[in-house]
Every structure is written in structure tokens, then in C-alpha cells.
Amino acid sequence: MKFETRILHQTNKQTRTIKSKITPIYQTTAFTFNDLDELEGYYQGNGNYLYSRVGNPNTDELGEAVARLEEAPAGVASSSGLSAILAGILAVVKSGDHIVAADDLYGGSFHLITGELADLGVEVTVVPFSDLEKVEAAIQKHTKLLYTESITNPTLRVENLEAVVHLARKYSLTTLVDNTFATPYHCKPYTKGIDLVVHSATKYIGGHSDVTAGVLVGNEALIEKATAKIVNLGTNLSPFEAWLTCRGIKTLALRMKAQSANARKLAEALREHSFIKQVYYPFEHGEDGYGAIVTIELQETVDINGFFRQLSWVKIAPTLAGVQTIVTHPLTTSHRALPKKAQEELGITMGLVRISVGIEAEEDIINVFTQALENA
Ligand SMILES: *Cc1c(COP(=O)(O)O)cnc(C)c1O
Numbered sequence: 001m002k003f004e005t006r007i008l009h010q011t012n013k014q015t016r017t018i019k020s021k022i023t024p025i026y027q028t029t030a031f032t033f034n035d036l037d038e039l040e041g042y043y044q045g046n047g048n049y050l051y052s053r054v055g056n057p058n059t060d061e062l063g064e065a066v067a068r069l070e071e072a073p074a075g076v077a078s079s080s081g082l083s084a085i086l087a088g089i090l091a092v093v094k095s096g097d098h099i100v101a102a103d104d105l106y107g108g109s110f111h112l113i114t115g116e117l118a119d120l121g122v123e124v125t126v127v128p129f130s131d132l133e134k135v136e137a138a139i140q141k142h143t144k145l146l147y148t149e150s151i152t153n154p155t156l157r158v159e160n161l162e163a164v165v166h167l168a169r170k171y172s173l174t175t176l177v178d179n180t181f182a183t184p185y186h187c188k189p190y191t192k193g194i195d196l197v198v199h200s201a202t203k204y205i206g207g208h209s210d211v212t213a214g215v216l217v218g219n220e221a222l223i224e225k226a227t228a229k230i231v232n233l234g235t236n237l238s239p240f241e242a243w244l245t246c247r248g249i250k251t252l253a254l255r256m257k258a259q260s261a262n263a264r265k266l267a268e269a270l271r272e273h274s275f276i277k278q279v280y281y282p283f284e285h286g287e288d289g290y291g292a293i294v295t296i297e298l299q300e301t302v303d304i305n306g307f308f309r310q311l312s313w314v315k316i317a318p319t320l321a322g323v324q325t326i327v328t329h330p331l332t333t334s335h336r337a338l339p340k341k342a343q344e345e346l347g348i349t350m351g352l353v354r355i356s357v358g359i360e361a362e363e364d365i366i367n368v369f370t371q372a373l374e375n376a
Contacts, residue, residue, distance in 0.1 A: 003069070003185065004253040011065035011249055025243045026057045054231050058242035063223075065249055066205060066215040070179070070197050072190040074223035076230060077215050077242055081180060081200025082108050083235035084214025088196045089113070091225035092174045093144045095121030100138045102129040102148035104157060104346055106178065106200075107334045113147070132163055145174050150189055151181035154295045154330045154354040155347050156280045165193035174222075180204070180321075181291050185256035196222055203321035204292075207248040207255050211241045255323060255359060260289030262365055263357040267294045269366045275302050275373045277351065292358075293320060295330075298351035303376050304329075307353070310372035320356035325365055328354045 001009070018024075031049040033039040042048045049055050059077040067075030078084045093099060101113055103126045113124045125138040129148045146168050148159050161177065168175045176196040177189040183204045189197045199205050201213035214237075216226050230236055237245075267281035280295040298304060308316055308327065317326040318333045328334065335348045343349075357365060 006068065007253050008250055010068050011061070011246065023058065023061055023243070023246065026052075026239050028052060028056075028239070052239065053234060053236045056236075056239050056242070058239040058246070059237045062201070062213070062237070062242040062245050062249075063215055063217070065246060066184075066199060066201070067217040067223075069184040069249075069252075070188050070190050070217045071184075072197065072217040072219070074220045075215055075217035076223050076227045077201070077213060077237045077245075078230045079214065079235045079237050080212050081178075081198070081202055081214040082112060083230070083233075084198050084200075084216040085109055085176075085178065086112060086233075087226040087229040087235065088176050088198050088216045088218075088222075089117065089122075089145065089147070090229045091196070091222050092176070093117075093122055096123075096142065097145075098123040098125065098140050098143040099145045099147055100125050100127060100135055100143055101146075102152070102159075103127055103342070104129075104152040104155070105147070105149060106153055106180075107337065109178065111337070129159060129164070130157060132160075132167055135164075136167060139171050139173070143171065143173060145176060147176045147178075149178040149181065150187045151282065151291050151293075153181065153334070154280070154293070154328075154352065156181075156282055156291070156293060156295060158282045158285055158290070161187075161189050161192045161194060168195075169193075181293060183252065183256055185253055186260070186286070186290055190217060195219070196226075201245050202319070204252065204256065205249060206245045207252065207321065207323060208244075209317075209319065209322035209324070211244045211248070213237050213241050213245045256292065257288070258359045259292030259323075259357050260286075262289075262359070262362050263292040263294050263355075264289035265362050266355065266357055266365055266369065270294070270296055270369060273370065273373060275299050275376075292356065294355045294357060296353050296355065297347075297349060298353065298373075300351060302351065302373065304351055304353075306376040307372050310375045312368060312372075314368055314372075320354070322356070323359045325358035325360055325368075326356050328356070330354055 062077040063075035127134045196218040271279045278297040
């Protein structure tokens with residue numbers, strides 16, 4: 001079956017007795033047992049549930065659904081993208097181990113590894129993955145993990161996953177890839193040999209800007225370890241959030257198709273514009289678009305705040321991926337805490353605007369941006 005079909009027919013968790021069309025919300029903290037045999041059955045793996053922090057049909061449905069779409073054997077949901085990343089990392093590294101990570105990781109992930117994990121005794125080296133010789137040079141005896149993103153933020157560098165896998169295998173390292181921006185609609189890192197694939201389901205997997213959630217997928221053994229971290233750290237997802245996310249998944253293919261096509265058209269239109277210095281978009285990765293984020297750099301002569309004020313129905317919001325087009329200003333939000341030198345190296349300038357393109361009509365999206373440029 002094609003991706004568009006599987007998304008609808010392989011992602012629903014079947015209920016055993018009452019055959020509801022859609023999985024009900026198991027909004028319960030725990031599950032009941034009639035006797036000790038039934039309880040023992042749970043521990044023997046008969047498929048029942050015990051306690052929602054340990055496992056719940058709705059959170060399982062989400063983990064399994066994303067695993068199927070990524071074509072990975074197993075998956076687990078958690079309370080946020082960041083907690084899914086944490087679980088994935090802790091499934092592989094412990095105090096004293098070393099991680100080599102990309103220097104253009106999502107800001108929250110960067111703080112997690114260089115702040116919290118460093119405090120716990122995990123060593124981290126951050127290098128540009130655009131130069132794999134630098135990555136190789138950073139690998140040490142105690143290195144366990146290579147960590148990068150399939151499409152980076154906000155300058156939309158597309159990672160060479162095959163080369164990362166090749167390097168990891170040479171040194172027997174585990175690989176973790178954040179696939180939030182690309183989604184399995186465009187890219188399936190597990191099928192290219194990446195061990196762990198993580199999503200901020202808050203973004204395209206959920207798709208409607210109404211739920212914070214994360215999902216991690218990979219092989220059974222690694223997902224079992226990561227699940228133990230989620231259970232023991234208490235970073236499980238609530239049943240309702242999982243249910244909402246599964247509801248969002250059903251339209252993932254439709255949304256990605258429309259949003260990516262709109263993004264490419266917008267990027268093409270703005271590329272020609274004289275008030276724009278630079279447009280970042282992975283044009284070479286697909287004629288129908290590759291992802292729905294477009295990042296633009298305005299000419300220094302354009303009043304940046306005036307531009308934001310002229311955007312009428314397009315609002316500033318510090319997130320991405322919803323069905324409505326929104327904009328962010330990386331310098332003063334997501335990349336605010338970075339040292340000036342790192343901001344410069346990553347191209348995070350005052351004139352940089354990240355556009356998360358939605359499902360509105362293509363001409364309305366192009367008009368709102370070109371008019372704001374004229375009026376700013
Ligand atoms: C948003 C985001 C995260 C963090 O996800 P949360 O759900 O906010 O915890 C991680 N990686 C990427 C690429 C993101 O965009």
C-alpha cells in the first residue's frame with residue numbers, strides 16, 4: 001500500500017470487543033483485573049495494560065503508527081519532542097560516554113545535550129555535519145552516538161544520511177536523527193540505516209498546533225530501553241494528547257503535500273524579489289517541494305519590524321508546522337541564547353525570517369509576503 005493509504009488503514013489500534021471506527025480515548029490512570037491469573041497474564045505479555053505511565057493503548061497507538069510510517073519495527077510516544085530525544089539518547093549513552101552532535105541542531109536539543117546531559121557527565125562535541133571530516137575527527141574511544149537532523153533549522157540544510165550511516169558503521173556508533181522537519185512523507189531515515197528516528201510530534205505529526213508530544217522509533221531492543229527511560233523518568237504522554245496526535249496523523253500526507261507545494265512556490269516567488277537577499281529552500285530535493293519551511297533573509301534596507309507588522313493574517317508564533325502559515329524571527333527567539341559567533345556562523349542575522357507555510361491558497365500566501373515587502 002502507498003504511504004497515503006497506509007496512513008489511514010494501518011495506524012488504528014483495533015479494539016477487541018466494541019468495534020468503534022476510531023480508537024476510543026482510554027482516559028484512565030490504570031487498568032483492572034478480576035484475579036491474580038489475569039494479573040499474571042499481564043506480566044506474561046498477553047497484551048493487557050497495567051498503569052498508564054507504564055503503557056496506554058492511545059500512546060501505544062501513536063508510537064506504533066509513526067513506526068509504521070517510518071518503516072521501523074518499534075516506536076514509543078512521550079510527553080514532548082525533547083523528552084523523546086532524551087529517551088533516545090539515554091537508551092544509548094550513560095555518564096562518561098561521548099556524543100558527537102551537529103552544530104545546527106534545534107535550540108532546545110542543543111541546550112539539552114550541552115547543558116543538562118553535560119551536567120550529568122555525558123560529554124558532547126558539537127561540529128558542523130556539513131563537513132564529515134570534522135565529524136570523524138571528533139570521534140573518540142568513548143564516543144557512542146552521532147546525532148543530527150534530516151533537515152536543519154532555520155537554514156534548511158539537508159543531511160547526507162547515507163554518509164552519516166557509513167561513518168557510524170566504521171566506528172560502530174549508534175545514530176540518532178531528528179526527522180521533525182522532513183517527516184516520513186519526505187524522508188525515512190530508518191530505511192537508510194539510521195538507528196533511532198525522533199519527532200517533535202508537536203509539529204507536522206500532530207499538525208494542528210494543539211498538542212505537545214514526541215515519538216521515537218527504531219529497532220525493538222533500543223525502543224525497549226528508551227521506553228524504560230520514559231516510564232522511569234515519568235515523561236509519558238497523556239492518552240488524550242496521544243489520541244489528538246493520532247487524529248492529526250491521518251492527514252499527514254495531505255498536509256505535507258499541500259504545504260510543501262505551497263512552500264516551494266513561495267520560495268520561487270521570493271527568490272526573484274529585489275528586497276530579498278537570500279532564500280533558503282532545498283529546491284534540488286523535489287519538484288513538488290521538500291518540506292514546508294522557507295527561510296528568507298531581507299535586504300538590510302528593509303525595516304524588519306515594519307515587515308512583520310505588514311503581514312496581516314500571518315502571525316509571529318515561536319513554533320512551526322501547523323496548517324496556518326506563521327513566521328518566526330530566529331535571532332530574537334529560537335537562536336537568541338547562542339553566542340554571537342555561533343549566530344554568525346549559522347547565518348542567523350537580523351533580517352532572517354523563518355516562514356512555516358500552511359495550507360492556505362498559494363496566491364494568498366505569495367501575496368501577503370510580497371505586499372508586506374512593498375509596504376514595509
Ligand atoms: C520543536 C522541535 C523539537 C522539540 O520538540 P518539543 O515538542 O517542543 O519538545 C525538537 N526538534 C525539532 C527539530 C523541533 O522543531
